[in-house]
Amino acid sequence: MAQPFPYTYYACDCYDSNGTSSTKRASQLLREAEEDERTFDPRSPRANYSLYPLEHLLYCEDCQQVRCPRCIIEETLNWYCPSCLFEVPSSVVKSDGNRCTRSCFSCPLCTSPMQTFSLDTTGESAPPFILECQYCRWSTLEIGIEFEKGQGIAAQLARLGNGGKHIPTNKERDKERERRKEIEGRKARDVLSPSTESTNTDADRDDEPPSHDDLFSNLTAFYKSQVDAQTPSNPFSSHDINFSSPSAYSRIMNLYSTTGSKKNKRSKPSAMREAASSLEGLTLHDPANEAAAIERIKKEGWGVTLSPAQKHAQINPNVRFVDQLRPLATLLCTKRSKRCRSCRQILTKPESKMTSTRYKIKLLALNHIPRLSIRALNATPPIPVASRPADSFDYNALKPGMPSHFLLHLSNPLFDPIKVTLATPSTTPGRVQSRVTILCPQFDVGANTDIWDDALSSSLSPMRRGSQLPDQAPQIEAGKIWDRGRNWTSVAVEIVPGFTDAVGSDGQNELEEDEDVLEIPIFVRIEYETDAGADERGLGDSRGSKGEQEKREEAFWTVVGVGRIKG
Amino acid sequence: MSRPVAKKAAAKGEYIETDSGNKVSRRSAITGTANITLGGRTVIMADVVLRGDLHSTRPTASSSGKEGTPTSISIGKCTVVSTGTVLKPPCRMSRGAPNFYPMKIGDNVFIGPNCVISAIAISSHVHIGANVTIHPFAVIKENVKILPNTVVPSAMVIAPGSVVGGRPARIVGEVGEGWGVSGGGAGGGLGVGGGGEEKWVEGGDLRELVRSIR
Numbered sequence: 001m002a003q004p005f006p007y008t009y010y011a012c013d014c015y016d017s018n019g020t021s022s023t024k025r026a027s028q029l030l031r032e033a034e035e036d037e038r039t040f041d042p043r044s045p046r047a048n049y050s051l052y053p054l055e056h057l058l059y060c061e062d063c064q065q066v067r068c069p070r071c072i073i074e075e076t077l078n079w080y081c082p083s084c085l086f087e088v089p090s091s092v093v094k095s096d097g098n099r100c101t102r103s104c105f106s107c108p109l110c111t112s113p114m115q116t117f118s119l120d121t122t123g124e125s126a127p128p129f130i131l132e133c134q135y136c137r138w139s140t141l142e143i144g145i146e147f148e149k150g151q152g153i154a155a156q157l158a159r160l161g162n163g164g165k166h167i168p169t170n171k172e173r174d175k176e177r178e179r180r181k182e183i184e185g186r187k188a189r190d191v192l193s194p195s196t197e198s199t200n201t202d203a204d205r206d207d208e209p210p211s212h213d214d215l216f217s218n219l220t221a222f223y224k225s226q227v228d229a230q231t232p233s234n235p236f237s238s239h240d241i242n243f244s245s246p247s248a249y250s251r252i253m254n255l256y257s258t259t260g261s262k263k264n265k266r267s268k269p270s271a272m273r274e275a276a277s278s279l280e281g282l283t284l285h286d287p288a289n290e291a292a293a294i295e296r297i298k299k300e301g302w303g304v305t306l307s308p309a310q311k312h313a314q315i316n317p318n319v320r321f322v323d324q325l326r327p328l329a330t331l332l333c334t335k336r337s338k339r340c341r342s343c344r345q346i347l348t349k350p351e352s353k354m355t356s357t358r359y360k361i362k363l364l365a366l367n368h369i370p371r372l373s374i375r376a377l378n379a380t381p382p383i384p385v386a387s388r389p390a391d392s393f394d395y396n397a398l399k400p401g402m403p404s405h406f407l408l409h410l411s412n413p414l415f416d417p418i419k420v421t422l423a424t425p426s427t428t429p430g431r432v433q434s435r436v437t438i439l440c441p442q443f444d445v446g447a448n449t450d451i452w453d454d455a456l457s458s459s460l461s462p463m464r465r466g467s468q469l470p471d472q473a474p475q476i477e478a479g480k481i482w483d484r485g486r487n488w489t490s491v492a493v494e495i496v497p498g499f500t501d502a503v504g505s506d507g508q509n510e511l512e513e514d515e516d517v518l519e520i521p522i523f524v525r526i527e528y529e530t531d532a533g534a535d536e537r538g539l540g541d542s543r544g545s546k547g548e549q550e551k552r553e554e555a556f557w558t559v560v561g562v563g564r565i566k567g
Numbered sequence: 568m569s570r571p572v573a574k575k576a577a578a579k580g581e582y583i584e585t586d587s588g589n590k591v592s593r594r595s596a597i598t599g600t601a602n603i604t605l606g607g608r609t610v611i612m613a614d615v616v617l618r619g620d621l622h623s624t625r626p627t628a629s630s631s632g633k634e635g636t637p638t639s640i641s642i643g644k645c646t647v648v649s650t651g652t653v654l655k656p657p658c659r660m661s662r663g664a665p666n667f668y669p670m671k672i673g674d675n676v677f678i679g680p681n682c683v684i685s686a687i688a689i690s691s692h693v694h695i696g697a698n699v700t701i702h703p704f705a706v707i708k709e710n711v712k713i714l715p716n717t718v719v720p721s722a723m724v725i726a727p728g729s730v731v732g733g734r735p736a737r738i739v740g741e742v743g744e745g746w747g748v749s750g751g752g753a754g755g756g757l758g759v760g761g762g763g764e765e766k767w768v769e770g771g772d773l774r775e776l777v778r779s780i781r
């Protein structure tokens with residue numbers, strides 16, 4: 001698991017509701033949780049889709065609910081290349097696809113960015129140029145491609161096939177297709193009187209089987225012709241419509257009259273057919289190809305083949321061998337705004353300018369629900385100071401059966417004080433059962449008042465215990481909080497990590513991956529009173545006028561990853 | 568446990584504090600001090616190596632020394648460079664001689680322990696995990712998170728708001744919209760907020776973290 005211990009994930013309600021528009025209130029949720037004795041199981045396969053770090057969650061103020069990536073909808077604001085950071089207009093995305101056309105390439109072997117280098121050794125950058133990956137040293141030399149200019153690599157690469165072969169442009173392809181069609185037509189006519197001369201010259205050109213790109217262009221051309229044949233005079237095709245012209249007018253009228261025109265007599269449209277030859281884009285299976293590939297693998301081994309990831313990254317799906325690789329143009333990324341899926345309220349909207357990382361609208365869950373975190377009681381504050389390694393508590397080696405104390409820290413982002421109730425199953429779900437006791441499951445947390453109040457009081461605060469005064473033995477008492485500050489409270493938790501070897505008792509001895517991770521589901525319920533109109537005016541105003549007070553509650557599951565049990 | 572030991576180290580004065588509030592460990596190895604700028608309230612921890620001596624040797628320096636000393640490493644405000652990390656300006660061969668390019672690091676950047684950094688630019692609010700290697704001329708934009716043990720290949724540009732990991736680094740996700748927002752002050756840091764003194768989160772304002780380092 002990439003996330004270092006300890007961590008906290010928050011579960012969004014939508015994990016067990018069918019509709020995303022669930023507006024279950026907290027009390028209801030709590031009741032359900034109690035009645036069903038249903039605790040959130042972080043190991044259930046579904047949990048994977050509902051647990052998020054707090055900074056990934058949004059909050060819909062209209063629904064008064066947390067919104068996770070599953071219960072929002074996204075709208076693309078713009079497209080950009082993550083490598084050159086240029087914005088790509090959506091029209092270009094439509095015509096040129098979702099890859100950068102500005103000479104941003106990544107290595108087909110290892111995905112690192114590729115750079116342009118000159119092969120010239122005299123010191124000045126002169127042709128020829130190549131693209132090279134500085135990470136694995138793969139370069140376009142391995143596929144026989146060199147560039148004449150150091151600029152406009154994308155355009156040059158589009159014309160250069162592997163081994164330096166010329167790749168025809170679309171126009172050239174169209175011409176070639178026409179030429180071949182003509183030849184085929186002629187061949188059909190020449191069956192009676194074959195002229196050896198013409199077939200010879202054609203045969204030279206026909207050696208090479210059509211490439212993937214050729215076939216694709218043939219197929220698109222074929223489909224286009226099929227569609228055109230179906231609607232011979234589409235009155236709505238944008239390029240030839242002209243309402244002032246009488247011909248266009250008559251065409252539109254023809255569309256409405258069932259009889260009259262010759263074309264409309266064919267009331268039953270002839271069925272569209274599929275491509276029937278390679279000139280129409282049909283991919284013909286060539287057994288010789290397969291045999292050659294097998295021969296090659298026999299001779300050169302697996303080393304010349306591609307890994308599935310490398311193969312999938314290629315645009316041509318038929319690529320098999322390393323010498324068929326092409327540098328990959330960088331995939332574009334998007335900037336997106338997000339809306340609540342049930343009420344369509346905009347939750348986040350970034351500034352569309354590429355250079356800006358600011359947001360016009362950003363409704364975050366962390367401004368509405370408390371932040372929960374855990375740490376070992378005897379651990380020093382988590383300042384990442386490796387010079388004091390002896391101090392740091394090893395979260396990756398929790399001792400089974402040894403009761404140890406942790407601190408659960410809750411901080412309140414709201415401008416009103418909150419009442420908190422925590423609940424947790426006494427033993428963690430799963431086969432490795434750890435015992436968990438929250439020593440003070442009900443407590444208050446102060447309001448998130450002005451930051452300056454805290455700055456003034458923190459230096460005078462006499463309430464620090466334990467961590468600041470190591471001489472004084474920490475007092476852990478059931479029903480009493482451990483420590484508190486302006487808008488935070490911490491309580492002690494006693495955890496007895498379960499025995500990993502006890503797993504063997506139910507027949508299966510193998511400990512599955514991450515089964516030794518100690519994760520505690522904690523149900524958090526908060527209650528508070530707030531100025532009823534505060535939301536409309538913005539949170540900052542809530543303290544100004546003491547208007548109508550409204551009772552609110554919020555409840556959610558969290559999963560606290562304490563560490564890994566090592567017995 | 569061995570808490571008293573840490574106290575003793577602190578009593579000796581682990582850090583030299585400058586007028587602008589920079590905290591530089593006495594046990595760090597800094598060469599070419601004149602070529603290094605620290606923006607204020609920035610922390611350089613023990614065993615950090617800053618290669619300020621690797622500065623550009625282009626005409627500016629060679630023509631006359633009066634033009635001022637070239638900068639080789641500039642670090643912004645409230646940035647933390649953790650123990651054992653090496654910052655070495657990127658180098659490129661030009662006309663047969665190595666030439667170094669100045670490295671620029673923004674504000675509120677956290678660089679984890681035992682990293683080797685040769686990036687050309689790291690923007691603000693970037694969080695770099697432990698044991699990360701950044702190859703020469705990489706560009707790390709704002710609000711990026713680099714997972715521990717990542718190797719960022721040379722000249723890679725990491726777009727704002729990305730999470731990258733792996734060897735070589737790939738984009739594995741996006742930081743959430745709440746990246747760097749501590750939400751009412753006290754927060755997690757590395758997922759933890761114990762006695763209320765850790766009022767910082769990854770990618771957020773590191774002032775409180777800097778204050779807590781003594």
Ligand SMILES: [Zn+2]
Nearest residue numbers: 012014068071
């Ligand atoms: Zn959800």
Ligand SMILES: [Zn+2]
Nearest residue numbers: 081084100104
């Ligand atoms: Zn690009």
Ligand SMILES: [Zn+2]
Nearest residue numbers: 107110133136
């Ligand atoms: Zn590579």
Ligand SMILES: [Zn+2]
Nearest residue numbers: 060063340343
């Ligand atoms: Zn909503």
